Amino acid sequence: MSKRLTGMVCNGSWKSTKQKFLDLRTKFKPVRKKKLACSGGLLDGHALYLTTPGTMPFSIRGVKGYYNNCMEWVPMP
Numbered sequence: 001m002s003k004r005l006t007g008m009v010c011n012g013s014w015k016s017t018k019q020k021f022l023d024l025r026t027k028f029k030p031v032r033k034k035k036l037a038c039s040g041g042l043l044d045g046h047a048l049y050l051t052t053p054g055t056m057p058f059s060i061r062g063v064k065g066y067y068n069n070c071m072e073w074v075p076m077p
Helices: none
Strands: 003-009 012-022 034-037 048-052 058-062 063-067 073-077
Touching: none
Parallel strands: none
Antiparallel strands: 003 012, 034 048, 058 063, 063 073
């Protein structure tokens, strides 16, 4: 079978999703991650493997902030 119906079971009955058919012959591109060095903040000197530079806001031990596109620490109040 090259195509399968996609969907989910809800309350014992089958419900099809928006995408009706999934072609299994398509090739998926692997995601390339780069090693990016952090500067400043709690992770200063450490390297993160990310697909794009910058991170979402997070907190470690009560210190809140994020790394911008230049991988520099930006504190949050």
